Amino acid sequence: MVSPLDRKLLRDLAALKGQVLTIALVVAFGVAVYLSFGSARHSLLQGTDDFYRAQRFSDVFAELERAPDSLRPRLEQLPGVARVETRTTATVLVAMATMVEPAVGRIHSIPDHGEAELDAPFVLEGRMPEAGRDDEVLVNDAFAESHRLHAGDRITAIIGGTQRALRITGLATAPNYLVAMSVELSSMGNERFVAMWMRRSALAPLARLEGAFNDLGVRLQRGASARATQDALDRELARYGARGARSRAEHPSHRTLLQEMQQLEGSATVLPAMFLGVAAFLVNVVLARLVRMQRGQVAMLKAVGYSDRRIALHYLEMVVVIVAVGVVAGTLLGRQMAEWYIGLYREFFRIPNLSVRIDASLLAQAAALSFGSGIVGTIAAVRGVAKLAPAEAMQPEPPAKYGDRALDRAATLGALGPSARMIARELSRRPLRLALSSLGIAMATAILLAGRSMFDALPALERLIFHDMMRESLAVRLTRPVAPSDLSVLRTIPGVFRVETQRTVPVRMRHGARSKDASLVGHPAGADLRRVLDARGRELRPVRGAVLLTRPLGTILGVRIGDAITVEVLEGERRTRSLTVGGFTDEPFGIQGHMQLDDLYEALGQGPSVDMALLVVDPREESNVIRRVVLMPGVGGVSSSRAALERFRSQSGKSMGATGLILVLFAGSIAAGVVYNNARVALAMRERDLATLRVLGMSRADVSGILLGEMAVQVAIGIPPGLWLGKLLANAAMSTTDPEMYRLPLTVEPFTYVYASVVTVIAALLSALVVRRRIDQLDLVSVLKTRE
Amino acid sequence: MIDTSELRTPVLRAEGVWKVYGEGDAEVRALRGVDLSLFAGEFIVLLGASGSGKSTLLNILGGLDVPSAGRVTYRDQDLTEARDDQLTRYRREHVGFVFQFYNLIPSLTARENVALVTELADDPLEPDEALALVGLGQRAEHFPSELSGGEQQRVAIARAVAKRPDLLLCDEPTGALDCATGRLVLTVLDRVNRELGTTTAIITHNAPIAAMAHRVVSMADGTITSDRPNADRASPETLRW
Numbered sequence A: 001m002v003s004p005l006d007r008k009l010l011r012d013l014a015a016l017k018g019q020v021l022t023i024a025l026v027v028a029f030g031v032a033v034y035l036s037f038g039s040a041r042h043s044l045l046q047g048t049d050d051f052y053r054a055q056r057f058s059d060v061f062a063e064l065e066r067a068p069d070s071l072r073p074r075l076e077q078l079p080g081v082a083r084v085e086t087r088t089t090a091t092v093l094v095a096m097a098t099m100v101e102p103a104v105g106r107i108h109s110i111p112d113h114g115e116a117e118l119d120a121p122f123v124l125e126g127r128m129p130e131a132g133r134d135d136e137v138l139v140n141d142a143f144a145e146s147h148r149l150h151a152g153d154r155i156t157a158i159i160g161g162t163q164r165a166l167r168i169t170g171l172a173t174a175p176n177y178l179v180a181m182s183v184e185l186s187s188m189g190n191e192r193f194v195a196m197w198m199r200r201s202a203l204a205p206l207a208r209l210e211g212a213f214n215d216l217g218v219r220l221q222r223g224a225s226a227r228a229t230q231d232a233l234d235r236e237l238a239r240y241g242a243r244g245a246r247s248r249a250e251h252p253s254h255r256t257l258l259q260e261m262q263q264l265e266g267s268a269t270v271l272p273a274m275f276l277g278v279a280a281f282l283v284n285v286v287l288a289r290l291v292r293m294q295r296g297q298v299a300m301l302k303a304v305g306y307s308d309r310r311i312a313l314h315y316l317e318m319v320v321v322i323v324a325v326g327v328v329a330g331t332l333l334g335r336q337m338a339e340w341y342i343g344l345y346r347e348f349f350r351i352p353n354l355s356v357r358i359d360a361s362l363l364a365q366a367a368a369l370s371f372g373s374g375i376v377g378t379i380a381a382v383r384g385v386a387k388l389a390p391a392e393a394m395q396p397e398p399p400a401k402y403g404d405r406a407l408d409r410a411a412t413l414g415a416l417g418p419s420a421r422m423i424a425r426e427l428s429r430r431p432l433r434l435a436l437s438s439l440g441i442a443m444a445t446a447i448l449l450a451g452r453s454m455f456d457a458l459p460a461l462e463r464l465i466f467h468d469m470m471r472e473s474l475a476v477r478l479t480r481p482v483a484p485s486d487l488s489v490l491r492t493i494p495g496v497f498r499v500e501t502q503r504t505v506p507v508r509m510r511h512g513a514r515s516k517d518a519s520l521v522g523h524p525a526g527a528d529l530r531r532v533l534d535a536r537g538r539e540l541r542p543v544r545g546a547v548l549l550t551r552p553l554g555t556i557l558g559v560r561i562g563d564a565i566t567v568e569v570l571e572g573e574r575r576t577r578s579l580t581v582g583g584f585t586d587e588p589f590g591i592q593g594h595m596q597l598d599d600l601y602e603a604l605g606q607g608p609s610v611d612m613a614l615l616v617v618d619p620r621e622e623s624n625v626i627r628r629v630v631l632m633p634g635v636g637g638v639s640s641s642r643a644a645l646e647r648f649r650s651q652s653g654k655s656m657g658a659t660g661l662i663l664v665l666f667a668g669s670i671a672a673g674v675v676y677n678n679a680r681v682a683l684a685m686r687e688r689d690l691a692t693l694r695v696l697g698m699s700r701a702d703v704s705g706i707l708l709g710e711m712a713v714q715v716a717i718g719i720p721p722g723l724w725l726g727k728l729l730a731n732a733a734m735s736t737t738d739p740e741m742y743r744l745p746l747t748v749e750p751f752t753y754v755y756a757s758v759v760t761v762i763a764a765l766l767s768a769l770v771v772r773r774r775i776d777q778l779d780l781v782s783v784l785k786t787r788e
Numbered sequence B: 001m002i003d004t005s006e007l008r009t010p011v012l013r014a015e016g017v018w019k020v021y022g023e024g025d026a027e028v029r030a031l032r033g034v035d036l037s038l039f040a041g042e043f044i045v046l047l048g049a050s051g052s053g054k055s056t057l058l059n060i061l062g063g064l065d066v067p068s069a070g071r072v073t074y075r076d077q078d079l080t081e082a083r084d085d086q087l088t089r090y091r092r093e094h095v096g097f098v099f100q101f102y103n104l105i106p107s108l109t110a111r112e113n114v115a116l117v118t119e120l121a122d123d124p125l126e127p128d129e130a131l132a133l134v135g136l137g138q139r140a141e142h143f144p145s146e147l148s149g150g151e152q153q154r155v156a157i158a159r160a161v162a163k164r165p166d167l168l169l170c171d172e173p174t175g176a177l178d179c180a181t182g183r184l185v186l187t188v189l190d191r192v193n194r195e196l197g198t199t200t201a202i203i204t205h206n207a208p209i210a211a212m213a214h215r216v217v218s219m220a221d222g223t224i225t226s227d228r229p230n231a232d233r234a235s236p237e238t239l240r241w
């Protein structure tokens, strides 16, 4: 049998359905975000883990110039090494009809028979290349997908300077290409980056590495330290032109993945915390009010012998029902969101069988957090229940205490009309509620601002990269350094106005006990196409004998301007030199040092050599220039700044639409939840007062003006701190990015402030309208007749 | 007819009860040494000016409140020493309340309001039986908002008597009602007192109601000023005020 108290529960809930639903919605969003981000993270982790294991992802990687195959047994004797696979790789360029620039990437060898021992590609479509065929390749699926390539298709690629007609036998993904992206912004995007695999004896002659290797993967022994093995490898491989071994943690694909996980974890903490915090507040507002309104009922229940605990439980059950509705809705929504999220991830993280799994423990956590915050929100109400003396059932509720407030005596109040005075008194009587309501509004505004400001960084970033830093039309990357005079041929191509050069070398920088591998870029005196900037956008020019460091690199090394650092060149003769830190730069990507080209030559102990040419070309001739440059020997890639800019814009436009909609939904639910519930509660508490005012001759507009005026004040007070909070949130979100990979300028455009405020106000207005309708429908007679 | 002059053991007994609210300037002495005994099956009416301490006394007798000094004993149980949960049990097992403002739960029907109490009791009347007792057998499915004030008060009485309390304490049960409706309510209380033998105490401002009591107690300024038996009980139907 349903007990009368449970009936009361159901009927009270039905009467409060608007409030029940708005609170449940806020809970649902919190749960949905928690579940979807949590399960996306979990799926990524699990999927990656399984894939790494199945495809035998290496623990340590090294690239070198060239070493004989016979070296392998020696390497396997190094400390910590369980297994070594030596491989051949080369730069590959693929000209696609749909793009002006060629796609750039790497082609890797797989053993002539069977599968790779380490970092094995996983064939998703088609088959492995046959042994003995020198024109068969696997292509990474992200690239294939973006160009609609399939097994059986033919493409033309330039491998080691030689143009080859190739047949695609299959599409694959591999643990070292889960994130198949170039580290360089100019070749961002799946369609611009290609990874290929070819049987070793077919690739070796193209890479001119017969009987030799230039790349290796290492599987460590259980418990071995990557660092120790890296050091041993570096010593062993130094004379073969090794660039410094890298651990998994430094592998670009793995690193990007980790960074994404970290961001997911951050969002999966902050957003649900905000939602559940707001939910707790709303539960508190609604329940505290309900208990106060039902004080006569509570006192009567006590008088007839219900215990405090039973009555408290009754109100707790109410919250449990509300939260349960939210948890169920949130779980359903969370599943949908997780699907959608994983769908987005598939575009970037090429993990086969990436599936959504909302496991029980995650769900249990979400439920526990939701019920926990609901219960926290109920504490005040339950205290009210315990505090209420049963004898109060005998008396009508004493009038609320007003007056004797500083605000009342303030001169300004006297100047206000009676309605405004009522608003001011009501608000000043409950400063805590006003503060919490405004905090809720602030959170809604903050979510909007923070979400939207992610996109504000983009125009600033665009200006910075494409206008201030990269001023060339084409960047031509060489596979190996050449004498500057070898590049004079570029100047003779029709349409080329200007040519500048650069040289980049891998180095290990040391300062005291700290060290970091980075690259050192040499700029010729008077160069102007690639500029080095500080945070304020001022150009910095390296002076003789000094090196400029990317700011995070300076932090890692713990250096200040004027300090000396030791720089060990990780190629050629591996010279070591001391350099003075001349300043810090603020480019948004990577970590590197900049110095004058002549200083770099000195450090290298070699004659002049360059590995990059920057071209200014006639826009009308750009594609012709690219076609000619691609076929020149030693060219490892060509990027067009214009095409990069277009890709950058279309990419950012795409993500903006979907994210914007979700943010508006999230923030809207919070703003509406706060405003609607506060107004409903205020209305319920003061129905009699308002009806009395109407009886005394106030118009509907006057009366709703009082209530809505209170809401307006809450919103007005909430928005400014919300904007500030939003900026903090944006800052926090930015700080979860890996500073060694990229750093975005944090800018919030004036429009974003307006946008966040306006959307909050609209959400508030919509809920105000609903409440306003109820005020208009106020039944004077019945309100005044009932005593409750 | 019960003769109250006979020496019997009282059901409930208050001895030297004081109740002081606030302190210092704001101190209010609501009760100043009250002695009162209630005997099994009797019907008493408590009269007195507003603020004389009637409600305060009734609340203390009903275990809704505790005195600042003095003793209240229910049979052998000392209520002044009782813990909160013991007071709750005392109310649940022995006392029925009727309030001036009915205090029905608006979201529950008449029957459900009564069931609220019968749920807690050991040997209650059926809710419908209790409603029939107050003449509202036909209105069990109605919500409080669908009942008149007098009907609501009768539901409240049904709720109070349904658990067969030993004590029925009513604070101005007719206060919000017109004379005719009030008579109806008093008739019900009288009937409950006769048929179930429930010891009943009623607070009222309407002196004529005293005519239906076994005993009339008057209060002023926190003390009992007179306590006289009423040998010649009037039937509630005949009362006018």
Ligand SMILES: Nc1ncnc2c1ncn2[C@@H]1O[C@H](COP(=O)(O)OP(=O)(O)OP(=O)(O)O)[C@@H](O)[C@H]1O
Binding pocket: B021, B022, B028, B029, B030, B048, B049, B050, B051, B052, B053, B054, B055, B056, B057
């Ligand atoms: N909670 C309280 N705090 C302070 N004073 C109180 C409190 N409750 C009652 N009093 C005071 O105690 C005195 C007795 O109150 P009580 O309610 O018992 O009077 P009453 O006889 O029932 O009056 P009425 O006929 O108006 O209901 C009054 O002066 C009242 O102001």
Ligand SMILES: [Mg+2]
Binding pocket: B054, B055, B056, B171
């Ligand atoms: Mg009273």
